[in-house]
Amino acid sequence: MSAWCTRPAASRASSVASDLLPVEEARARILAALAPTAAETVALPEAAGRVLARPVAARLTQPPADVSAMDGYAVRAADAVEGATLSMIGSAPAGRPFAGEVGPGQAVRIFTGGFVPAGAEAILLQEDATAEGTAVRVNETVKAGRWIRRRGLDFTEGHEVLAAGRKLTARDIGLAAASNNPWLAVHRKPRIGILATGDEIALPGDPIPAGGIVSSNAHALAALVKGAGGDPVVLPIAPDDTHAIAEVAGTAHAFDLLVTTGGASVGEHDLIQKALGGEGFELGFWKIAMRPGKPLIWGRLGRTPVLGLPGNPVSALVCGVVFLIPAIGRLSGLPGDPPPTRRLITAVPIAENDRRADHLRSAISYDSEGRMRVTPAEMQDSSMLATLARADALVLRAPFARALPAGAEVEAIVLADLGV
Numbered sequence: 001m002s003a004w005c006t007r008p009a010a011s012r013a014s015s016v017a018s019d020l021l022p023v024e025e026a027r028a029r030i031l032a033a034l035a036p037t038a039a040e041t042v043a044l045p046e047a048a049g050r051v052l053a054r055p056v057a058a059r060l061t062q063p064p065a066d067v068s069a070m071d072g073y074a075v076r077a078a079d080a081v082e083g084a085t086l087s088m089i090g091s092a093p094a095g096r097p098f099a100g101e102v103g104p105g106q107a108v109r110i111f112t113g114g115f116v117p118a119g120a121e122a123i124l125l126q127e128d129a130t131a132e133g134t135a136v137r138v139n140e141t142v143k144a145g146r147w148i149r150r151r152g153l154d155f156t157e158g159h160e161v162l163a164a165g166r167k168l169t170a171r172d173i174g175l176a177a178a179s180n181n182p183w184l185a186v187h188r189k190p191r192i193g194i195l196a197t198g199d200e201i202a203l204p205g206d207p208i209p210a211g212g213i214v215s216s217n218a219h220a221l222a223a224l225v226k227g228a229g230g231d232p233v234v235l236p237i238a239p240d241d242t243h244a245i246a247e248v249a250g251t252a253h254a255f256d257l258l259v260t261t262g263g264a265s266v267g268e269h270d271l272i273q274k275a276l277g278g279e280g281f282e283l284g285f286w287k288i289a290m291r292p293g294k295p296l297i298w299g300r301l302g303r304t305p306v307l308g309l310p311g312n313p314v315s316a317l318v319c320g321v322v323f324l325i326p327a328i329g330r331l332s333g334l335p336g337d338p339p340p341t342r343r344l345i346t347a348v349p350i351a352e353n354d355r356r357a358d359h360l361r362s363a364i365s366y367d368s369e370g371r372m373r374v375t376p377a378e379m380q381d382s383s384m385l386a387t388l389a390r391a392d393a394l395v396l397r398a399p400f401a402r403a404l405p406a407g408a409e410v411e412a413i414v415l416a417d418l419g420v
Contacts, residue, residue: 020289022399023357027323027338029284030298033305036333037188037256044177047168049229050186051333056162058179062154066116068092069147073107073129073136074120077144088134092117107136116148123147155179165333167229189231190331193255194218195248197238197262197272198311216385217261217309217316224320225259227419228328245275252304256331259324260297262311272308276301289399291356292382293319312382318359318394321413321420339413341396347373350397350404358397361387362412374412391415 021029039053068074079086086107092098094113102108102119110116110123121144128140155161161179162172168186176184201215202208215237222232233255238245252258260272273283276299284298292315297308307324309316321339330336347365360376361384367373376395377387393412404410 054185073124077121080142187333190256242275249279352403353401360395361391364392
């Protein structure tokens with residue numbers, strides 16, 4: 001039997017349905033079942049935001065020689081004493097090294113990044129000198145080594161400059177370029193199939209069936225997937241028909257993760273488990289002790305993991321934040337850490353919680369002293385997408401959390417921190 005389950009999905013469904021799995025355990029089990037995608041080599045401009053599959057070593061030494069950190073004069077330390085006059089024998093701009101050697105009583109005009117000539121031991125700043133023709137008067141004594149960047153100060157050839165598993169920032173791209181690496185091995189962007197189900201839903205702009213609604217989940221989840229570093233593929237809407245839903249089994253192998261939305265609950269039109277069960281679907285777990293988003297499915301269809309999200313738009317997106325973003329992180333080569341949280345101050349009292357972990361859609365404001373305050377929306381219905389769109393944070397409430405007065409600290413996921 002697969003490690004995903006100990007009995008076939010059909011016989012497990014009834015026993016699993018009575019359980020409410022804690023959020024943290026559900027997320028841990030999802031991440032444990034995922035592995036990073038294979039490596040691919042991409043050009044440096046395409047690597048930003050990707051995760052390194054192999055470490056990056058410098059292909060040169062930086063700086064390649066002792067260089068000047070400032071504009072001024074390359075001098076011998078013994079000569080660079082206040083009141084001395086030196087003879088300028090040449091110049092060393094960046095990219096055009098001085099070929100000679102600095103001898104006693106001599107100086108070479110040098111510019112930032114210029115190679116320090118042989119014999120020179122310090123840089124006399126141009127603002128600390130007075131030049132008249134080839135004569136340079138020292139107005140301030142300079143110590144040996146002053147204003148010189150030594151060879152290899154930043155890195156040396158063969159030195160590891162970027163570790164595998166790092167999500168590449170603009171700073172990292174700059175370092176890779178400086179270390180002469182035009183190509184990088186990164187994990188392939190995970191391909192995430194997104195399947196919306198339901199007779200009642202229509203695509204934006206299409207005719208809406210009687211009693212129907214416009215489908216928002218697939219588009220919102222595609223944007224979330226893209227923002228998390230995945231490659232979303234939105235599949236055609238599947239009606240509430242087991243055969244139609246089962247047809248997706250033929251395309252599941254093309255994805256690193258299949259995400260369904262709708263059909264995850266227990267109604268007679270909630271058909272995800274039934275439809276995929278006949279195609280060999282193995283159920284890992286079902287139903288989470290969270291609000292919104294209790295009817296969440298996790299399993300495997302062949303070699304493809306399946307995450308079945310609820311159909312309510314707020315539930316789908318909150319589950320996307322809590323489970324899908326970390327899953328994409330793990331597939332992309334990251335650990336898949338939980339969404340980062342902050343400690344904020346609630347501006348209003350918050351009622352005690354029941355047995356499910358709550359994720360209150362909340363607005364952030366600032367008091368007169370510039371401190372962040374968070375205010376949960378009065379209505380927290382899982383169908384109210386406008387409330388979620390206006391929210392700045394999800395205030396986290398543990399199961400059976402006690403009531404809190406205004407001014408109390410709460411833990412919250414700030415949505416802007418995730419780019420959601």
